[in-house]
Amino acid sequence: MTSHDASRDVPQVLLDVHHLALRIGEAEILRDVSLSLRRGEVLGLLGPNGAGKTTTIAAALGLLPRHAGTVRLLGRDPAGAGAAVRARVGVLPDPNGFHDGLTAEESLAFFAGLYGLAPGAAELGRRLAQVGLERVRAEPVSTFSRGMRQRLGLARAMVADPELLVLDEPTAGLDPGGRREMHDLLLALAADRSTGILLCTHQLDEVERLCGRVAVIVEGRTAAEGGLSELLAARASPHRYRLRLAGPPPDGAGSPRHVRVAGRVGDWTAVDVDPAVPPEAAWRELLFLGWPVVEIERGGGGLEELYLDLTAGGAP
Amino acid sequence: MTPAALVARIEARELLASPRGRLWLLLLSAALSAFALLLVSSTELGLLDRAQVLYAQLGLVTALGALLAVVQGADAVAGERERGSLLPLLVAPVSRGAILRGKLGGQAAAWGATALLALPYLWAGGASGAGLLRAGALLLLLGTPVVLTFGLLATGLGARLRTVRAALLAALVVLLLSASPLLLGPGLRQTAAGRAFDLVNPFSHALNGFDEVVVDSAPLAAQVVHLGVVVAWFALALRYALAGVRKVAR
Amino acid sequence: MVHLFLAACLAFAAPPTAAAPLAPAPAAGPLSVALVPAPGAPVRPRMGDRLSFHSVIRNGGEAPVEGLVAWVSLVRVDRGQEAPVDLEDWSAQKAVTLPSLGPGQSLEADWPMRLIQAGDYRVVVSAASRDGSALAASPLRPFTVARRPVVESRRVVPVALGLPGLLAASFLPWRRLRRRRP
Numbered sequence: 001m002t003s004h005d006a007s008r009d010v011p012q013v014l015l016d017v018h019h020l021a022l023r024i025g026e027a028e029i030l031r032d033v034s035l036s037l038r039r040g041e042v043l044g045l046l047g048p049n050g051a052g053k054t055t056t057i058a059a060a061l062g063l064l065p066r067h068a069g070t071v072r073l074l075g076r077d078p079a080g081a082g083a084a085v086r087a088r089v090g091v092l093p094d095p096n097g098f099h100d101g102l103t104a105e106e107s108l109a110f111f112a113g114l115y116g117l118a119p120g121a122a123e124l125g126r127r128l129a130q131v132g133l134e135r136v137r138a139e140p141v142s143t144f145s146r147g148m149r150q151r152l153g154l155a156r157a158m159v160a161d162p163e164l165l166v167l168d169e170p171t172a173g174l175d176p177g178g179r180r181e182m183h184d185l186l187l188a189l190a191a192d193r194s195t196g197i198l199l200c201t202h203q204l205d206e207v208e209r210l211c212g213r214v215a216v217i218v219e220g221r222t223a224a225e226g227g228l229s230e231l232l233a234a235r236a237s238p239h240r241y242r243l244r245l246a247g248p249p250p251d252g253a254g255s256p257r258h259v260r261v262a263g264r265v266g267d268w269t270a271v272d273v274d275p276a277v278p279p280e281a282a283w284r285e286l287l288f289l290g291w292p293v294v295e296i297e298r299g300g301g302g303l304e305e306l307y308l309d310l311t312a313g314g315a316p
Numbered sequence: 317m318t319p320a321a322l323v324a325r326i327e328a329r330e331l332l333a334s335p336r337g338r339l340w341l342l343l344l345s346a347a348l349s350a351f352a353l354l355l356v357s358s359t360e361l362g363l364l365d366r367a368q369v370l371y372a373q374l375g376l377v378t379a380l381g382a383l384l385a386v387v388q389g390a391d392a393v394a395g396e397r398e399r400g401s402l403l404p405l406l407v408a409p410v411s412r413g414a415i416l417r418g419k420l421g422g423q424a425a426a427w428g429a430t431a432l433l434a435l436p437y438l439w440a441g442g443a444s445g446a447g448l449l450r451a452g453a454l455l456l457l458l459g460t461p462v463v464l465t466f467g468l469l470a471t472g473l474g475a476r477l478r479t480v481r482a483a484l485l486a487a488l489v490v491l492l493l494s495a496s497p498l499l500l501g502p503g504l505r506q507t508a509a510g511r512a513f514d515l516v517n518p519f520s521h522a523l524n525g526f527d528e529v530v531v532d533s534a535p536l537a538a539q540v541v542h543l544g545v546v547v548a549w550f551a552l553a554l555r556y557a558l559a560g561v562r563k564v565a566r
Numbered sequence: 567m568v569h570l571f572l573a574a575c576l577a578f579a580a581p582p583t584a585a586a587p588l589a590p591a592p593a594a595g596p597l598s599v600a601l602v603p604a605p606g607a608p609v610r611p612r613m614g615d616r617l618s619f620h621s622v623i624r625n626g627g628e629a630p631v632e633g634l635v636a637w638v639s640l641v642r643v644d645r646g647q648e649a650p651v652d653l654e655d656w657s658a659q660k661a662v663t664l665p666s667l668g669p670g671q672s673l674e675a676d677w678p679m680r681l682i683q684a685g686d687y688r689v690v691v692s693a694a695s696r697d698g699s700a701l702a703a704s705p706l707r708p709f710t711v712a713r714r715p716v717v718e719s720r721r722v723v724p725v726a727l728g729l730p731g732l733l734a735a736s737f738l739p740w741r742r743l744r745r746r747r748p
């Protein structure tokens with residue numbers, strides 16, 4: 001398939017967002033967002049629902065006008081960059097839809113056509129094989145499961161060999177095997193083709209597996225941005241534990257003096273233990289207060305704790 | 317193939333090849349059949365002469381075409397947004413104008429299919445030879461701008477409102493109002509307000525053009541005023557839709 | 567206009583040698599009813615045309631007729647289809663009433679109708695008093711409604727039933743394809 005290589009300049013920083021602010025009507029959606037994504041990097045974009053992740057993506061792609069700050073997409077301001085820059089970006093949105101009357105192959109050919117490409121049947125087959133859909137290339141998209149649609153969405157996003165891939169929940173609806181294949185494919189893309197990937201997800205294990213860097217957006221601001229290992233090291237605490245509780249702590253029993261709740265995810269509660277007391281004393285206090293503790297893990301330094309810290313306990 | 321042609325081809329395929337699209341054509345055909353059977357079974361309608369039958373059929377075909385265009389128009393942006401297929405389209409290296417031209421092409425193809433579907437019914441109603449040709453020309457000249465005006469209106473509404481349902485409802489209300497002369501007939505012109513409405517309403521101009529040519533045997537060339545008004549409305553609707561599509565962010 | 571009127575009178579007078587226009591039918595009581603086609607009526611009416619008859623009901627007696635009611639009746643006389651016609655679709659003007667018709671006075675009334683079906687017809691206007699002591703009917707006025715080439719069912723029915731059928735049949739291959747798929 002013909003790509004746009006000949007006309008491409010090759011900036012190392014594919015996306016650079018500085019102090020981005022954006023209002024929609026009277027609502028201040030983004031207050032101060034900064035992040036950057038380099039070639040060959042996978043940047044995880046995290047944040048609670050409504051934090052401004054999707055708006056950040058739309059502004060970064062030049063689809064929404066910003067009120068303050070700067071955005072450089074492939075070295076240019078996306079607001080005036082036009083088709084030439086957009087041709088070098090692939091997007092997998094969430095939700096991810098198609099014209100249901102088309103087959104997988106027709107759908108891919110249609111989007112290739114929009115990028116000025118005319119791939120033959122063999123090339124389309126190769127593209128579909130890349131995402132595990134070659135067997136169903138002639139099937140209408142209307143008959144596809146959600147996981148198959150995600151795979152086809154990724155093939156669509158990659159149809160013009162983009163330098164920057166923006167993926168919103170790419171593994172939603174995929175079975176564990178499918179997730180693993182998708183992860184391997186994205187890692188290979190980033191490593192072999194120097195594609196930059198902006199990965200917007202709520203799956204923290206996915207971020208840990210795929211992303212070298214993360215940006216966490218909370219209430220329209222970048223709460224943290226940087227290398228994942230650096231961020232975790234900076235936040236690591238020897239006093240952070242994870243408790244699995246059989247139920248909620250009893251009401252009216254009073255707050256523990258030596259334990260502070262940092263956040264909750266599912267059955268697990270992240271707590272910080274008072275450095276002045278040994279942990280065993282803290283657990284005794286909790287049991288005395290009637291906390292239904294089932295399991296205790298040392299939890300300092302994980303992405304989940306970092307996320308919980310930054311988002312003040314909001315669900316991912 | 318240009319991006320606009322690509323989009324138009326896909327939109328047209330959705331109508332002609334997909335089960336949903338063919339169901340629409342089947343419903344249009346059923347509506348035209350119901351009217352035709354009413355003509356032969358109703359004592360009152362059976363007394364209409366051929367010109368009156370043709371006039372009524374042309375109005376009905378235009379209204380059905382506009383209805384289909386409204387459904388397509390509401391889906392053009394708002395539907396793509398709800399399905400999650402809009403963002404990849406917006407990010408693709410295609411101008412908003414080309415996207416709109418493509419969507420408009422799809423609506424025009426649907427109208428073409430509707431008009432073709434109507435031709436056998438016009439023949440059955442009594443039009444043949446030159447009469448059938450004249451009816452086809454009327455649908456092309458006066459029906460096309462009216463139908464596409466409503467399609468563009470729905471497209472513009474879909475770009476501004478958040479859901480297909482809201483866009484569809486708003487566009488249908490406008491279409492019902494505009495097509496009301498089809499039901500009210502000349503009675504509408506008995507009041508000053510009715511006459512003023514008739515003067516600005518594109519649907520009225522199409523109907524009046526059909527009336528003058530088919531019933532009163534006026535020449536097609538004499539329909540310049542009616543044609544001018546419906547084309548002006550088309551231009552306004554195009555501008556409205558383009559402004560809406562340009563504003564769409566995701 | 568006069569010519570048209572005369573022509574219409576002649577066209578609807580049956581037989582041609584019958585009584586002159588406005589000549590009342592023989593009456594049993596003081597009332598007499600004359601009936602002619604109204605001026606401007608079409609000479610050869612066709613389906614869908616409007617036709618109007620004009621009647622004059624006269625009280626030739628010496629006492630007033632109280633509670634006068636006059637009504638129009640229509641019968642179809644085609645061979646094998648002889649039957650009274652339900653005027654529901656034909657006319658909104660089916661009767662007139664007058665509280666009292668004085669001696670020597672007359673009541674004029676028009677009977678407009680829309681010609682719904684082709685065929686040979688006879689129209690008659692009858693008048694009666696409230697107590698039934700006076701009753702009169704006009705002469706039968708014949709008229710023929712010609713067919714009008716309008717919508718032809720031999721064209722409409724095949725198209726109206728065939729085209730949706732064809733479109734519905736086009737769904738079959740797609741449904742079969744779907745069923746084949748696991």
